[in-house]
Amino acid sequence: MEFGYFMMPSHPPERGLKEGHDFDLQVLRWLDELGFSEAWVGEHHTAPWEPHPSPDLLIAQALRETTRLRMGPGGFLLPYHHPAELANRVAMLDHLSEGRLNFGIAASGLPSDWAMFNVDGMSGTNREMTREALDIILKLWSAEEPFHYDGKYWKVDKPDTMFGFLKPHIKPLQAPHPPIGVAGLSKNSDTLKMAGEHGFLPMSLNLNPGYVTSHWDSVEAGARKSGRTPSRRDWRLVREVFVADTDEEAWRLSVGSMMGRMMGEYFLPLLSQFGFKDYLKHSPEVPDSDVTVEYCARRNWLVGSPKTVAERLEQIYEEVGGFGQLLVFGFDYQENPAAWRNSLRLLQEEVLPKVAHLTPPAPAPAPALAAAQ
Helix, strand or coil, X not given: CEEEEEECCCCCCCCCHHHHHHHHHHHHHHHHHHCCCEEEECCCCCECCEXXXXXXXXXXXXXXXXCXXXXXXXXXXXXXXXXXXXXXXXXXXXXXXXXXXXXXEECCCCHHHHHHHCCCHHHCHHHHHHHHHHHHHHHHHHCCCCEEEECCCCEEEECCCEXXXXXXXXXXXXXXXXXXXXXXXXXXXXXXXXXXXXXXXXXXXXXXXXXXXXXXXXXXXXXXXXXXCCCHHHCEEEECEEECCCHHHHHHHHXXXXXXXHHHHHHHHHHHHHCCHHHHCCCCCCCHHHCCHHHHHHHCCEEECHHHHHHHHHHHHHHHCCCCEEEEECCCCCCCHHHHHHHHHHHHHHHHHHHCCCCCCCCCCCXXXXXXX
């Protein structure tokens, strides 16, 4: 079991863009100092509660102020980037990271973002564009010979050398490329099937643990298409976490502070608009009106003393069948930074030793490989 971090990044609408960016940078420094394994930074364009449109700007700055933490976009919204340009930009960022970069990708799920970029997300165009863009990026990184890609959404060339010295030359530092992570939300998630099919890192967003169990089925379904054997050690679960010395203090500082405000003013209303509140329920019979901040804190969040959080984390681990990494869902605690840092410290120093035994077994070798051994 390892602990990482997933920041949307989330900030209240009144927070200045630079203020929010500076707090996120401080959190990344804390994560590095405390020994967290990785951090993922989201990209959004039309959500005032998720106001960062360029995760690579934050990552590039944080790389200069950290030494161990792996970082990556969580993820780049591929429908909104020309794949050739993004391939070069990510490759350059990998060199700046000296091999600490993860490459998170996403299809985009906000209708307001779809509208800004004129992408028909309702018909699944965003998912088609994501697959095509990733195919182009990987081909640009791997192909040795010139090629022409005549796609549905992009036409891209890797030209032959011109004038004896002009040619495509930018490739990632990590071979064949940085680890690729994809996040999933819905049951039978297409992106999680893609993760299983290609051996990418699957990430399940912060939903009811019983519902999240279905996500691993999607990973395995994708893996069967390519004959892969996925490992639960690669599976990341995003979860709201707040640790304090006592359960009462943790509840006050989470439900009664910025975690509660963000969930009540933004995240729960957003999920309700999409009809996704069912994903937070422990039972289908629960009415939508009962899915409140307090309900989520009791049923889905990890809130409490180190002992309480460790016990709840082990319960979730058993419910979903095992996973390799917990990603703490990031919130804006700029008005009480000491409380947020202390929560991260207690998680790493006091909770982690209590759950160190939660390590999924390595996957069994494929039948052909097993027979050859």
